[in-house]
Amino acid sequence: xxxxxxxxxxxxxxxxxxxxxxxxxxxxxxxxxxxxxxxxxxxxxxxxxxxxxxxxxxxxxxxxxxxxxxxxxxxxxxxxxxxxxxxxxxxxxxxxxxxxxxxxxxxxxxxxxxxxxxxxxxxxxxxxxxxxxxxxxxxxxxxxxxxxxxxxxxxxxxxxxxxxxxxxxxxxxxxxxxxxxxxxxxxxxxxxxxxxxxxxxxxxxxxxxxxxxxxxxxxxxxxxxxxxxxxxxxxxxxxxxxxxxxxxxxxxxxxxxxxxxxxxxxxxxxxxxxxxxxxxxxxxxxxxxxxxxxxxxxxxxxxxxxxxxxxxxxxxxxxxxxxxxxxxxxxxxxxxxxxxxx
Amino acid sequence: xxxxxxxxxxxxxxxxxxxxxxxxxxxxxxxxxxxxxxxxxxxxxxxxxxxxxxxxxxxxxxxxxxxxxxxxxxxxxxxxxxxxxxxxxxxxxxxxxxxxxxxxxxxxxxxxxxxxxxxxxxxxxxxxxxxxxxxxxxxxxxxxxxxxxxxxxxxxxxxxxxxxxxxxxxxxxxxxxxxxxxxxxxxxxxxxxxxxxxxxxxxxxxxxxxxxxxxxxxxxxxxxxxxxxxxxxxxxxxxxxxxxxxxxxxxxxxxxxxxxxxxxxxxxxxxxxxxxxxxxxxxxxxxxxxxxxxxxxxxxxxxxxxxxxxxxxxxxxxxxxxxxxxxxxxxxxxxxxxxxxx
DNA sequence: CCTGTATATACATACGTGTTTATACCATTG
DNA sequence: CAATGGTATAAACACGTATGTATATACAGG
Numbered sequence: 001x002x003x004x005x006x007x008x009x010x011x012x013x014x015x016x017x018x019x020x021x022x023x024x025x026x027x028x029x030x031x032x033x034x035x036x037x038x039x040x041x042x043x044x045x046x047x048x049x050x051x052x053x054x055x056x057x058x059x060x061x062x063x064x065x066x067x068x069x070x071x072x073x074x075x076x077x078x079x080x081x082x083x084x085x086x087x088x089x090x091x092x093x094x095x096x097x098x099x100x101x102x103x104x105x106x107x108x109x110x111x112x113x114x115x116x117x118x119x120x121x122x123x124x125x126x127x128x129x130x131x132x133x134x135x136x137x138x139x140x141x142x143x144x145x146x147x148x149x150x151x152x153x154x155x156x157x158x159x160x161x162x163x164x165x166x167x168x169x170x171x172x173x174x175x176x177x178x179x180x181x182x183x184x185x186x187x188x189x190x191x192x193x194x195x196x197x198x199x200x201x202x203x204x205x206x207x208x209x210x211x212x213x214x215x216x217x218x219x220x221x222x223x224x225x226x227x228x229x230x231x232x233x234x235x236x237x238x239x240x241x242x243x244x245x246x247x248x249x250x251x252x253x254x255x256x257x258x259x260x261x262x263x264x265x266x267x268x269x270x271x272x273x274x275x276x277x278x279x280x281x282x283x284x285x286x287x288x289x290x291x292x293x294x295x296x297x298x299x300x301x302x303x304x305x306x307x308x309x310x311x312x313x314x315x316x317x318x319x320x321x322x323x324x325x326x327x328x329x330x331x332x333x334x335x336x337x338x339x340x341x342x
Numbered sequence: 343x344x345x346x347x348x349x350x351x352x353x354x355x356x357x358x359x360x361x362x363x364x365x366x367x368x369x370x371x372x373x374x375x376x377x378x379x380x381x382x383x384x385x386x387x388x389x390x391x392x393x394x395x396x397x398x399x400x401x402x403x404x405x406x407x408x409x410x411x412x413x414x415x416x417x418x419x420x421x422x423x424x425x426x427x428x429x430x431x432x433x434x435x436x437x438x439x440x441x442x443x444x445x446x447x448x449x450x451x452x453x454x455x456x457x458x459x460x461x462x463x464x465x466x467x468x469x470x471x472x473x474x475x476x477x478x479x480x481x482x483x484x485x486x487x488x489x490x491x492x493x494x495x496x497x498x499x500x501x502x503x504x505x506x507x508x509x510x511x512x513x514x515x516x517x518x519x520x521x522x523x524x525x526x527x528x529x530x531x532x533x534x535x536x537x538x539x540x541x542x543x544x545x546x547x548x549x550x551x552x553x554x555x556x557x558x559x560x561x562x563x564x565x566x567x568x569x570x571x572x573x574x575x576x577x578x579x580x581x582x583x584x585x586x587x588x589x590x591x592x593x594x595x596x597x598x599x600x601x602x603x604x605x606x607x608x609x610x611x612x613x614x615x616x617x618x619x620x621x622x623x624x625x626x627x628x629x630x631x632x633x634x635x636x637x638x639x640x641x642x643x644x645x646x647x648x649x650x651x652x653x654x655x656x657x658x659x660x661x662x663x664x665x666x667x668x669x670x671x672x673x674x675x676x677x678x679x680x681x682x683x684x
Numbered sequence: 685c686c687t688g689t690a691t692a693t694a695c696a697t698a699c700g701t702g703t704t705t706a707t708a709c710c711a712t713t714g
Numbered sequence: 715c716a717a718t719g720g721t722a723t724a725a726a727c728a729c730g731t732a733t734g735t736a737t738a739t740a741c742a743g744g
Contacts, residue, residue, distance in 0.1 A: 686743105
């Protein structure tokens with residue numbers, strides 16, 4: 001909390017250099033009032049000479065935009081999120097915004113920090129972020145865009161982009177069924193929380209629903225491997241499951257989990273895809289380069305990122321709430337599901 | 343550039359609610375002077391009731407820290423960078439900082455934007471970021487930490503963390519030699535620029551140097567595949583190279599390139615590692631899950647990220663320049679280099 | 685000459701803070 | 715009782731910017 005010894009070039013310096021008042025400098029910078037040609041030239045010259053840059057902080061305080069948005073994610077280490085962030089960054093920059101990134105901390109202090117920083121907008125892609133906190137952001141008049149992995153019907157005043165995970169998961173199950181699979185297990189994410197696989201996760205929800213609708217299982221909750229904290233535990237759980245059950249398909253919550261499960265099965269002598277078909281989610285490069293390559297469900301990241309920024313832009317500039325947009329995932333077929341048998 | 347209809351709770355509101363002057367509120371918030379117990383209680387109550395949050399922007403304008411740092415990277419889509427960012431975010435948050443992320447744009451406007459935003463510090467991990475721009479940041483008294491993939495000896499006033507890429511690349515070559523390899527090729531990154539593989543890249547520089555020192559090649563520049571714009575071109579280039587040359591080792595600038603090259607060789611009938619040993623860099627999960635798993639050189643991301651934040655903290659709080667820190671990479675042996683032959 | 689309009693600039697204020705200076709209060713002391 | 719000194723609070727200012735309002739000049743039309 002110490003003071004900063006900032007020696008900043010200010011409007012006043014420019015005014016003195018150019019021999020005009022600070023007001024004139026302001027007019028030149030913002031280009032919103034009449035300024036004499038000659039003075040304008042002198043001011044521009046002085047700005048160049050002194051390397052004057054209007055202080056964004058002071059502008060923001062005076063009511064202008066800060067041109068800064070923040071992206072809140074559950075985790076920022078996955079390929080999916082880094083690609084998403086990359087796209088957000090690209091589009092945001094085109095509109096003059098900087099983008100802040102932070103892993104969701106889910107504390108009041110965190111939310112207070114967001115609000116007190118006067119961000120122009122927030123993009124949230126987080127299953128676990130407290131809805132009450134989201135409402136606080138909205139109540140503070142900060143535009144919020146939700147990349148909805150979950151059900152946000154009960155959150156009003158935010159823009160929403162459904163990313164199609166629920167339908168995608170159902171499609172994955174239907175596809176496996178069309179490949180001839182009947183006994184499908186779902187591998188859930190790493191989690192220290194015991195019962196994480198609740199209905200908040202649209203992928204899992206889609207899996208459960210489609211297993212029932214397809215008549216593949218009355219109790220899909222039993223075809224589930226979850227609660228693993230690390231890769232080793234996933235291998236152990238999968239191996240144990242394979243010892244006790246006969247299965248013909250693995251559905252990984254993401255490509256990494258699918259890959260780990262696949263390799264465990266391979267190590268036990270199962271052939272992929274002849275004995276067990278494998279499908280993942282997210283279409284990450286991991287699934288593309290392992291052996292055999294894993295079929296996956298692609299999320300429309302580019303469009304989602306572009307739309308998110310556009311929505312934020314609209315909310316900031318026009319103060320109107322955009323209509324919800326829904327995207328669909330796209331199935332990428334690879335060798336891990338390409339069986340002869342039908 | 344429109345105005346924002348921000349209805350913010352201010353210190354004045356709290357003062358009125360609690361029946362004291364704004365000064366007292368300030369003292370309570372900052373806890374830097376004695377305040378009567380009773381009034382303090384009333385103020386705290388009012389703060390809670392009105393959900394008052396001190397405006398970070400206004401504080402920053404008044405000379406306090408903004409508690410915001412920015413991370414500039416060449417690209418933010420690789421696993422290496424997302425892990426790095428994740429660690430940075432973690433440590434930054436522990437010290438109360440937010441972190442902004444942006445792909446390097448290498449324009450004057452971009453640098454101006456950084457400076458005018460009054461960030462407390464900048465972390466740069468970018469080969470291509472113009473040194474002149476770095477000097478501008480330093481000249482504006484913004485603490486800069488360089489994660490040095492390249493040679494920054496001619497940049498004064500910045501903290502530096504060498505990540506050991508040069509030594510790591512040399513070790514890779516020595517290791518391949520110890521595996522019995524003599525004809526090693528280096529696969530460079532995707533790049534639209536024609537002659538990107540210059541000496542700015544410490545990995546390539548290390549490769550060249552060690553090839554010479556080890557007596558493996560007088561002209562290592564010829565053992566290079568570069569200029570490929572996408573994966574397909576890499577495959578083509580590698581295939582063409584294998585047709586004309588006899589090689590026994592592939593050194594990928596990163597694991598992804600190593601993996602692509604490896605698969606190309608496999609498709610042509612070469613056995614890995616018996617015919618061709620393969621080694622990558624970065625120790626990404628990609629190389630861990632492909633077949634066979636690829637040996638790699640691990641970068642000490644966790645320590646580097648932790649040190650970067652600590653250095654920034656020191657520069658911000660104490661206004662002193664930390665000593666340069668050097669980290670070493672660590673070899674991860676996997677099957678792609680485990681040959682019987684010695 | 686007066687009035688009105690357009691141009692061009694300056695002044696003053698405000699944004700929400702942190703801090704310096706001033707003041708009111710109260711107790712202690714010579 | 716007056717002088718002193720400490721303490722708790724208030725008022726005022728400053729950070730760098732944007733802008734409403736006022737001022738000043740020039741010029742046209744009556």
